[in-house]
Amino acid sequence: MFSIILVLLTGFLTPAIAKLHVHDSTFVPDKILRITAENITHGCLSRYSVLVNGTAPGPELRFEEGQTRWIRVYNDMEDMNLTMHWHGLSIAGYPFSDGTPQASQWPIPPKYYFDYELHFQPGQAGTYFYHSHINFQAVSCSGPLIIEERTKPPYDYDEERMVYLSDVFNLTDGQIFDGLTANPFVWSGETNGVLINGKGVANTVLNGSCDLAAIAVQPGKTYRFRFIGATALSLVSLAFEGHNLSIIEADGGYTKPLHTSFMQIGPGQRFSALLTTKTCEELQDKLRYWIQLETRERPALYRGYGVLAYSDECGIQAPSTQAPSTPPLTLPNTSLGWLDYELQPLSPNLFPTLKEVTRRVTITVQQIVNGSITWTENGLSWTEAFPRMPYLVAMYEHDKNALPNYADAVANGGMDNRTRAFPAKLGEVLEIVIQNSGATNGGLDVHPFHAHGAHIWDIGSGNGSYDVQANEERLKSTNPVRRDTTMLYRYETTTTPGKDSGWRAWRLRVTEAGVWMIHCHTLQHMIMGMQTVWVFGDPSDILKLPRPRVEGYLTYGGGERPFPCAYGNATYDPKMIHWDEEL
Numbered sequence: 001m002f003s004i005i006l007v008l009l010t011g012f013l014t015p016a017i018a019k020l021h022v023h024d025s026t027f028v029p030d031k032i033l034r035i036t037a038e039n040i041t042h043g044c045l046s047r048y049s050v051l052v053n054g055t056a057p058g059p060e061l062r063f064e065e066g067q068t069r070w071i072r073v074y075n076d077m078e079d080m081n082l083t084m085h086w087h088g089l090s091i092a093g094y095p096f097s098d099g100t101p102q103a104s105q106w107p108i109p110p111k112y113y114f115d116y117e118l119h120f121q122p123g124q125a126g127t128y129f130y131h132s133h134i135n136f137q138a139v140s141c142s143g144p145l146i147i148e149e150r151t152k153p154p155y156d157y158d159e160e161r162m163v164y165l166s167d168v169f170n171l172t173d174g175q176i177f178d179g180l181t182a183n184p185f186v187w188s189g190e191t192n193g194v195l196i197n198g199k200g201v202a203n204t205v206l207n208g209s210c211d212l213a214a215i216a217v218q219p220g221k222t223y224r225f226r227f228i229g230a231t232a233l234s235l236v237s238l239a240f241e242g243h244n245l246s247i248i249e250a251d252g253g254y255t256k257p258l259h260t261s262f263m264q265i266g267p268g269q270r271f272s273a274l275l276t277t278k279t280c281e282e283l284q285d286k287l288r289y290w291i292q293l294e295t296r297e298r299p300a301l302y303r304g305y306g307v308l309a310y311s312d313e314c315g316i317q318a319p320s321t322q323a324p325s326t327p328p329l330t331l332p333n334t335s336l337g338w339l340d341y342e343l344q345p346l347s348p349n350l351f352p353t354l355k356e357v358t359r360r361v362t363i364t365v366q367q368i369v370n371g372s373i374t375w376t377e378n379g380l381s382w383t384e385a386f387p388r389m390p391y392l393v394a395m396y397e398h399d400k401n402a403l404p405n406y407a408d409a410v411a412n413g414g415m416d417n418r419t420r421a422f423p424a425k426l427g428e429v430l431e432i433v434i435q436n437s438g439a440t441n442g443g444l445d446v447h448p449f450h451a452h453g454a455h456i457w458d459i460g461s462g463n464g465s466y467d468v469q470a471n472e473e474r475l476k477s478t479n480p481v482r483r484d485t486t487m488l489y490r491y492e493t494t495t496t497p498g499k500d501s502g503w504r505a506w507r508l509r510v511t512e513a514g515v516w517m518i519h520c521h522t523l524q525h526m527i528m529g530m531q532t533v534w535v536f537g538d539p540s541d542i543l544k545l546p547r548p549r550v551e552g553y554l555t556y557g558g559g560e561r562p563f564p565c566a567y568g569n570a571t572y573d574p575k576m577i578h579w580d581e582e583l
């Protein structure tokens with residue numbers, strides 16, 4: 001009897017552990033990111049911030065679709081956890097790589113590192129970014145992530161340029177987090193400045209002492225501008241003096257060209273647009289054109305600038321950059337429903353029709369003001385502090401208390417209250433309606449909603465309550481695009497408490513098994529509870545490998561443990577699964 005068990009055990013364990021890869025010095029990650037917390041000057045303001053390789057934004061990462069790559073992320077901080085999320089990428093099949101703390105993985109403890117294995121599915125070429133998913137870290141701990149096509153992009157252009165937008169706050173991440181979660185509640189303060197490519201002026205008058213972003217261009221060329229909304233809070237309206245744009249990509253998907261004179265970019269959104277520069281003749285004697293940006297939907301308006309700087313090959317002398325004394329451009333007020341029902345995919349995208357929809361889930365969001373201030377989704381909040389362990393880990397632990405109950409969830413409009421998770425079966429076609437409603441004090445806000453895991457088909461937005469038939473009429477003769485972050489607007493600034501007041505709707509084919517999040521991308525709102533967790537597929541769909549192979553992923557790092565560990569440190573080489581070999 002004993003020997004049978006021994007044979008069974010060794011027969012089971014030995015090959016299993018042998019198939020783990022030791023990431024010792026012979027393992028060379030494709031990219032390395034080192035995360036520190038340091039004092040840095042952003043836009044003339046000194047602040048203690050979380051940085052990637054010592055800078056904000058962090059270094060650009062560039063990969064090709066079809067590749068599988070390893071990115072090592074070192075948490076060099078003394079006292080803070082870390083995860084890294086690859087915003088917009090669909091990485092089903094690589095279950096512990098999505099970087100959501102307490103959803104798909106344990107955070108990386110201080111002085112540990114984690115090797116993220118990422119696969120860039122064909123068809124995903126486009127503009128993304130990476131950012132920490134912990135507390136307020138993403139205000140500075142982020143950087144561009146570009147996926148290139150293996151062959152040629154579908155549009156011709158000469159070169160690329162980046163417009164990476166980020167916020168600067170006076171208070172530190174820790175002060176902001178503490179205030180937002182305190183009773184009485186303390187607000188973070190408004191943004192102190194929106195930077196372009198890490199440059200700009202925080203809350204002071206422009207006077208040249210603080211560098212503006214200068215984006216160098218040459219006459220007579222076509223540029224692909226990549227816009228990345230890495231702001232924490234700011235919904236940004238932005239335009240180029242004397243130049244229009246043609247949008248060709250939204251959130252990693254190519255679109256038919258759409259002409260526009262301005263951009264409106266919320267936290268988490270990305271776009272590409274073509275910009276054709278003027279010829280020497282058209283330039284006449286002007287080599288510098290303002291890029292003007294303004295925040296929207298906040299009590300204070302921040303206005304900032306960058307410069308589109310032409311080279312002087314036309315024989316004109318470039319003047320020094322003088323701050324405009326009055327704004328050169330008039331940017332539009334919030335354009336409600338910007339691009340909705342208008343933007344079209346470049347190629348057919350299998351849009352799920354209303355007939356195909358198997359279930360509608362409405363998430364009503366509401367702010368509860370009662371000393372503390374929290375955001376609720378169908379009456380409940382979700383933050384990292386809620387689950388005892390990450391949902392993916394709980395599934396391996398067979399922790400019945402942590403597994404969402406599908407029947408309960410369906411009976412309760414989509415959410416299982418006990419685990420506060422939204423489970424769905426593979427093959428379902430969901431219609432997800434995010435419904436804005438008046439706060440307990442009547443307030444309303446705007447929210448950039450972001451979906452992890454798979455791109456959704458955006459079916460628009462509107463005032464009041466969602467009306468299926470009315471929206472179906474509006475969708476006629478449109479071709480919805482796939483997105484991962486779209487805006488829930490407000491159509492008035494206050495209303496009756498609890499009254500439906502604006503909606504955003506999506507359709508989603510549930511194909512990617514895993515634990516994914518859908519949340520507002522305003523970092524303050526996330527900390528205040530505006531997040532949901534979705535579990536796609538049954539445990540048998542999600543748990544592709546049995547224990548003990550995944551054991552190293554199941555405990556928060558550090559300490560002695562009987563099994564190999566997937567998190568490494570200065571004295572311990574992690575033992576990891578190479579998921580690409582298993583699929």
Ligand SMILES: *[C@@H]1O[C@H](CO)[C@@H](O)[C@H](O)[C@H]1NC(C)=O
Nearest residue numbers: 031032033034053059060061
């Ligand atoms: C980040 O810094 C590390 C060393 O500090 C370096 O090895 C790595 O290449 C840098 N990463 C990028 C993407 O530049």
Ligand SMILES: *[C@@H]1O[C@H](CO)[C@@H](O)[C@H](O)[C@H]1NC(C)=O
Nearest residue numbers: 037038039040046047048049
């Ligand atoms: C950052 O600056 C603050 C305020 O000047 C100072 O108290 C703190 O010690 C500095 N921290 C580091 C890590 O240099």
Ligand SMILES: *[C@@H]1O[C@H](CO)[C@@H](O)[C@H](O)[C@H]1NC(C)=O
Nearest residue numbers: 079080081102106107109556
């Ligand atoms: C880091 O994460 C672990 C696991 O979730 C948690 O127990 C711990 O309190 C966190 N540490 C900090 C400093 O937030």
Ligand SMILES: *[C@@H]1O[C@H](CO)[C@@H](O)[C@H](O)[C@H]1NC(C)=O
Nearest residue numbers: 169170188189190191192203
């Ligand atoms: C940030 O601090 C500066 C300098 O003290 C102050 O002028 C500004 O009003 C502050 N901004 C915010 C949004 O709190």
Ligand SMILES: *[C@@H]1O[C@H](CO)[C@@H](O)[C@H](O)[C@H]1NC(C)=O
Nearest residue numbers: 044204205206207208209210
């Ligand atoms: C301009 O910059 C100087 C040098 O940093 C600073 O002392 C001054 O206060 C700034 N002026 C304004 C109006 O912001």
Ligand SMILES: *[C@@H]1O[C@H](CO)[C@@H](O)[C@H](O)[C@H]1NC(C)=O
Nearest residue numbers: 241242243244245259260261
């Ligand atoms: C930009 O487009 C607007 C119409 O959308 C047009 O009125 C304007 O002349 C265009 N400007 C340039 C520089 O092409």
Ligand SMILES: *[C@@H]1O[C@H](CO)[C@@H](O)[C@H](O)[C@H]1NC(C)=O
Nearest residue numbers: 237329330331332333334335
């Ligand atoms: C924006 O809205 C304000 C207030 O309704 C109005 O006064 C202003 O003219 C509007 N600006 C533009 C550019 O439409």
Ligand SMILES: *[C@@H]1O[C@H](CO)[C@@H](O)[C@H](O)[C@H]1NC(C)=O
Nearest residue numbers: 368369370371372374376379
């Ligand atoms: C305030 O509202 C939150 C969210 O509904 C709730 O958890 C908390 O108990 C309430 N606090 C008080 C003092 O009513």
Ligand SMILES: *[C@@H]1O[C@H](CO)[C@@H](O)[C@H](O)[C@H]1NC(C)=O
Nearest residue numbers: 378379380408411412416417
């Ligand atoms: C789930 O929680 C919400 C909000 O607290 C409540 O309204 C609802 O009745 C609960 N549903 C179930 C099935 O417990």
Ligand SMILES: *[C@@H]1O[C@H](CO)[C@@H](O)[C@H](O)[C@H]1NC(C)=O
Nearest residue numbers: 336463464490491492501502
């Ligand atoms: C949205 O609907 C409310 C209630 O019907 C109305 O008061 C408000 O003017 C509408 N807002 C817009 C922008 O249409």
Ligand SMILES: *[C@@H]1O[C@H](CO)[C@@H](O)[C@H](O)[C@H]1NC(C)=O
Nearest residue numbers: 557558559560565569571572
């Ligand atoms: C490094 O990791 C190993 C395995 O988790 C752990 O036993 C050890 O205590 C860690 N060392 C340090 C310095 O944290």
Ligand SMILES: [Cu+2]
Nearest residue numbers: 447520522525
């Ligand atoms: Cu929000």
